[in-house]
Amino acid sequence: MKKILNKDVSNVVDEMLLGYLTAYKSFYKKVDGFNAFYYRGHREKKVALVVGGGSGHEPMFSGFCGAGLADAVACGNVCASPNPQLIKEAAKSVDQGKGVLFVYGCYAGDNLNFDMAEELLQAEGIKTAHVRVWDDLASAPKERIPDRRGIAGDVFVIKVAGAACDAGFDLDEVVRITEKARDNVNSIGIATLPCTLPGNEKPTFELADDEMEYGMGIHGEPGIERAKMAPAEEIVDRMYAELKKEMDLKEGDEVAVLVNGLGSTPLLELNIVYYDLYRLLHKDQIKVYDADIKSYVTSQEMGGFSISFMRMDDELKKYYDAPCYSPYYAKGSVGTVVKAEGADEDELIEEEEENVVTEITRSKSGVLEELNGEDTRNMLIYVADKVMGKKEYLTEIDSAIGDGDHGIGMYGGMKKAKKRLLKMAGETDVYKLFEAAGTEMLNSMGGASGVIFGSLYLAGAKDMEPKEAIKAKELAAMERKSLHAIQERGKAEVGDKTMVDALVPAADALEANADNSLLDALKAAEVAAKQGVEDTKKYVAKFGRAKSLLERAIGHQDAGATSVWLIFQGMREYVEDKME
Template identity: 75%
Template sequence: MGTKKILNKDVSNVVEESLTGYLLAYQKYYKKIGEYNAFFYKGHRKDKVALVIGGGSGHEPLFTGYCGAGLADAVACGNVCASPNPELIMEAAKAVDQGKGVLFVYGNYAGDNLNFDMAEEMCQKEGIQTAHVREWDDFASAPKERITDRRGIAGDVYTIKIAGAACDAGLSLEEVVRITEKARDNTNTIGLATSPGTLPGNEKPTFEIADDEMEFGMGLHGEPGIERTKMMPCSEMVDRMYHELKAEMNLKEGDEIAVLVNGLGSTPLLELNLVYYELYKRMHKDGLKVYDAEVKTYCTCMEMGGFSITFLKLDEELKSYYDAPCYSPYYAKGAAEQVTWEAQEEEEIEFDESDIEAAPIIRSKEGVLEELNVEDARNMLLYIADKIIANKPYLTEIDSAIGDGDHGIGMAGGMQKAKRKLLKLEDQENVYRIFEEAGQAMLMSMGGASGVIFGSLYLAGAKGMESKNVLTAFDLAEMEEKSLAAIQERGGAKVGDKTMVDALAPAVEALKKNADLGLLEMLKQAEEAARIGMEDTKKYVAKFGRAKSLLERAIGHQDAGATSVYLIFQGMREFVEGTLKY
């Protein structure tokens, strides 16, 4: 039996609706930023470095719960388990920029890194000085020699707390970064999962685990951990996790630490307090000094069962920032009278909840199209969008095998946004503008690595091209070659890395080799090349994304991104050929 979820019929707006509820409940503290899924703290101090945090939704109270007095100034909220898009991040930064620079703090995931990097570039073009600190406290996700591959989980809380205090102290951006990195580098977390969470809109959970099993070191999205074992008593769980932490951090008698016991979503407080009881006995025996401890739910994955333990090793400098008072509805330290807010009138927040049905597809003529005029290009992209949306369950199933199952949701959501944009376009004369608008809509709505990559598939190749009212086979080949180059430059993936590039690169090569055979024959060859590339991903070890932690266990599984590329080229061919089907 699947998990029962409290959701509305249309789950595509769950993030907007949930965020609206949060901001309506706590509107005396927060203000929404335009029409974006972002908000800022009304009482943030002026004339200081601004702190902006963010990431995928579904991990509440991370990140929304750590914005407030002495904490973050603004939050950028992505879709469920997907990073916010660059425009959303930039708007959050602009809303709180004081001219002293903006520091971004977020978890070290491929999608977050891509989108925050792009947002920084956009901010810098507008004269905003920026820096970032990526959280990588999950030491089970990679060895020390690959520390920059480690994921960010509950340790985000400590890093955000100390970063917020450093910003409020009026320090320079360079000094704030130094202190924040120091906090990050002295923080480590290990988790244990007993049951999965289920993303809104998905019927299957993020991973499968037997009722009598648990997994040490499992990631927040269900990424494999150190070892899957049979369930055991709490004392044995804690004993192993404590000794892993102690060894990782080289802790010794007399060291001072802050301790955070975090529930992953469904673990009750009674059990979390039992975890701390067992943990304290071991820390006390070894002579570790507990400077501060907290037991609560700080960082979750929907209703995932289990918990994590986070240690922050403190010195006098870090203590001064750790002790600084702060307040948000979900996290507070210090005296209540030190925290203030501005009283504001209630505000109404509205969202566009309309969904787009399958679009009527019109071709300029019967039979095979030798070229694409502006309306053909628009209708082709509408047809591809509906094809991807129809294949959402298929893409979700593929991604669930080695990822977190959100690829289908993200692609379908991005294609819906592209359809909205395409259906509103009127009297266009430049065929490249059609691809630009669709790509921009995907880039700025999807979030995650997919938003940057698949948005660029349309956008990067069309951008800067000389205006034309028809697209030939040679034009399409040139455009997709540009897109491939931009995607590889941005993401760094190459053939064999088990990504969408495995399908896109051979497809682009086929386009170039067969452009002189005409549009249809060229697309047939590209489609077949993409299919072979997609099938080849089953042989590879993943080098990017959440599947990379699986190593050899990813072999035998097909990459979801490569599958989407194949479906896109298949859609192009079907439209040009006149054999429309989903």
């Protein structure tokens, strides 16, 4: 797929955001050091509204910051949630002492990272709350509404939340109004063409020329049915029937309507969709309070569209109608739009970093009996190179049942970890090296993977007494501690088709061999992790974007578990002096 990108695609989000903020510098200011920004004219002495999520869905979320909308935006990597530190800094940039409300789509990575950010902010005395948008009726049954994904319904919820914040209510009342909006919004979409994520060679899924998929998610998650292409009126009729049934719409009900393009569907076709939709609404005497036909929540060049309804009442109408403005979304007349004069665009331009090439060294040839500081540093750099080299492999695995971003996420996280480790030559504390690598992964990867794989290194090493060398016993204790933190945070168990399926047997193997040599322990952990990867092929996914596939996920291995196996394999290869 042809894409207009610069040579180093690992900087795609940074460059996209800098372009946006440079163009609209009179409205926005970047949060120093983070892919986050805030509206220069945000009102004071009110609850602050912060939105965010993975990039690649523009103009959501960056285009929904401004007068009467969000005060700040936290931008993650493509199709991956922002990390907790980034979210925290975005919130602190607009906190007015009245509390911060986070609004974001309900995805595992976003839930984990925003939850952790709230914990960090609350520890600093900042009151927070969140409203997760779960409007995609195709992604889970009605009895599991909190498991549903957030798609184009974000537009309605953010609009109402922004108006409620600007009305001056306290945090509890803003949450009540925002949740009311969320609970009256439902959406369903179809895909006609796949998208390709920047840096990937293959699309996130495949569709034949004469096929479409009902219920497709905005990351390319499989929908509820693959069907033959049909005329617009037939497609719309089915989608309308699903929405009407879900919302129990009746004669006299009133709805706001959004027909949202997913990226490459032209307005000509979207307008036809609305024409067909309006005829059905009119026939059933369901009133259209307001309608919008735009591409607000996209997925790169994905073809297709979604339909969103928000059931209206007098209260919601008041906040929906309140004026707002951003470069991509506006309603009514806003007299308080702030444009800063003379904003310095140089403050947004950062020097481009060159990739660092390094030669892996060891303290001695042959098998290592222990890991000192320098060997630990070089081993982690070797593991980072190994995982980065498997980007396409991990992407291919993830694309089968996910959105194909795992390889990109691991590449970016390991790249940041490697960069940090290269600057830590001479560090003697082994735990500090693991902690530093994990911190970089946590703060750069985003998504659920950022929290989970950052914790793989970070959680086990954090707060440990300094140690200049470790053997199998210390490594086993560290990985057990990391496993506990990961399961405490993510709640996954063996059999849920996650990285835990490889990490649990690996940690068990390390403990069983804690009194043996470091090499024996790592060999056992590698074998156990590999078996854990194989076992994931038998499981139905309980977490992440593959969970909506149910039995369709059987036969495919989990990408996260595969990464765990590669990490232990890389450690073993370094210790055994059998590096690739």
